[in-house]
Amino acid sequence: MAATTPQNAGLSAVPSYEQEQSQARFDALIEQDSRIEPRDWMPEAYRKTLTRQVSQHAHSEIIGMQPEANWITRAPSLKRKSILMAKVQDEAGHGLYLYSAAETLGTPRDELNDQLMSGRAKYSSIFNYPARSWADMGAIGWLVDGAAIANQVPLCRASYGPYGRAMVRICKEESFHQRQGFEILLALSRGTEAQRKMAQDAINRFYEPSLMMFGPPDEQSPNSAQSMAWKIKRFSNDELRQRFVGMIAEQVKVLGMTLPDPELRFDEETGRWIHKELNWDEFMAVIKGNGPMNSHRLERRREAHREGAWVREAAAAYARKYENSEVA
């Protein structure tokens, strides 16, 4: 230890003049609420955080197609079927916009796909719950897409340019997702006793998981502060959850249904919504892979990838042939 010369000790620890300049430029851009673009210098931790967040977001869109795709063949009418197909197709598009944004940070698409299919990457735990009835299509659209929208609208202003631009496109498309879900529930709520029951049951099952989509409470979300300082995130998990629960508390009245939360009330004094204690142990278990559908969802994703292999190979072979003939 004593042998370490001051020069040696300083080599890795002290940033160079150029690094300091780059950091200062980066900080100034964040401070001015400007955007960071792919070829700008950025701190390694910023790049890593964003790569993780954007790719997890992409994986969620892709896995999120499954619970709904599952109901396409059983939609109750041709119109509902067309709507559901359009929605699932949108989610595929969202996944692709986001993978493109993640790639601009330097991780290739194959690597991102591999992270998902090998089970190393996380995605939103909400998609590890089964979609048991047609009413679940309603509850997913209203509550799951609704929570996603509440989360995503502020991300349109995320400091990383490609992420923000992808989110703008996504948010434009999301609004129909929530409405179509709400209208499925509305139709059921005006139906028979059995249909009303089915709708209420779907709401009961998706209420709590949708509130947990905003992530753990602020005091248990250690990375949030840094993300907010980098202006990736604009509001805390609890703030967004508050906003969302307040909206659905009103909307559920239009349905003539209830939210499965006897403790839910608006507290005039604090100006905040009080809701029941959420089951974070379950949330953590599902994130870690022990939800009811985790292995099924991943296996389905791998299967789709395997089954598409011949298409990818054929397209590549065709492209090769065409390229050669063009050169010749």
Place this chain on the structure above:
Amino acid sequence: MSSNTWPLWEVFVRSARGLSHVHAGSLHAPDAEMAVRNARDLYTRRNEGISLWVVRSEDIITSDPDEKDSFFESPQGKDYRHATYYKASEGVKHL
């Protein structure tokens, strides 16, 4: 080219007659024809466009981001290139 590394393409969409093509995003595709088809499915599902361009990302030449200050400094301080510089004629009609 291996089957799992399709090249990256940049997509430009003309949203209406009279407007320029504007960058919409990027995608992977094995060749130009597939890139145009994928771009249609990915970026124009809601009548967002009446014309598409795709170009291989690697074929785009860009200015050097590290040089941007010196590269773009020439217009600085030349505010006489803007109409707002000319104050003496303020209030003169149709000028």
